[in-house]
Amino acid sequence: METSKQELERLYIDEKKGVHAIGEKIGLSHTTVYRRLKEYGIKIRTHREANSITQNTSFVKGEKHPNWAGDKVSYQALHTWVRSRLGTPQKCVKCGTTALHRYEWSNISGEYKRDLSDWERLCPRCHRRKDNGNKPKITIKCKLCQVEFKANPLKKKYELCRRCMKKCWDRGTLKNYLLKN
Numbered sequence: 001m002e003t004s005k006q007e008l009e010r011l012y013i014d015e016k017k018g019v020h021a022i023g024e025k026i027g028l029s030h031t032t033v034y035r036r037l038k039e040y041g042i043k044i045r046t047h048r049e050a051n052s053i054t055q056n057t058s059f060v061k062g063e064k065h066p067n068w069a070g071d072k073v074s075y076q077a078l079h080t081w082v083r084s085r086l087g088t089p090q091k092c093v094k095c096g097t098t099a100l101h102r103y104e105w106s107n108i109s110g111e112y113k114r115d116l117s118d119w120e121r122l123c124p125r126c127h128r129r130k131d132n133g134n135k136p137k138i139t140i141k142c143k144l145c146q147v148e149f150k151a152n153p154l155k156k157k158y159e160l161c162r163r164c165m166k167k168c169w170d171r172g173t174l175k176n177y178l179l180k181n
Contacts, residue, residue: 003028005040012042016053071113078112079105082119089121094130097123106130144168 003026011022019030019037026033037044045053062068073081082105089103106122122130137150142161149161160168 003036005042008033008037008040009042012037018050018053073114075112078114081114082116085116086119091121092123092126093120094122094126100124 007026008022011017011025012019017025019033022028023030023033028036034044063070069077086105089105091098092100092103100123103121103123104127105119106127108118108120111118139148140151140159141148142164143159144164145161147161147163
């Protein structure tokens with residue numbers, strides 16, 4: 001079946017139909033329609049342009065986008081959002097270093113809300129110190145040497161102090177101890 005350039009331009013450009021819809025309408029496969037568009041020199045849409053036509057979300061950002069999650073956003077997506085608004089940090093506000101290759105956005109309050117004033121630029125070292133300082137610590141008695149030590153209750157507890165854990169690790173008995181208890 002022969003289709004004219006004018007008909008393809010009308011359907012593809014003016015009516016903004018896709019190659020599948022055009023193919024169904026004129027009785028050709030979508031690959032044939034695509035090939036004819038190229039033969040006639042009609043500019044093929046990019047994926048972004050095609051998606052903006054079919055989903056009608058062209059360049060819609062923020063709260064108006066249908067996939068907007070508000071404050072129920074994931075950890076990674078929130079950091080990406082902050083980086084897109086505030087840029088990539090280049091200096092640590094705690095220690096003042098600018099010599100490192102990597103800096104991170106750190107949430108000040110720990111609530112992870114979409115409030116740009118609740119974020120600060122930190123180097124990885126200061127960021128870890130800050131995050132580890134915010135975690136609650138409990139006192140645990142070591143099962144082997146009976147020495148009390150501080151531990152994070154959110155992490156998996158082995159109930160061994162660092163010294164005993166290192167001894168068991170060096171002797172190769174840590175795995176056996178963990179399996180027994």
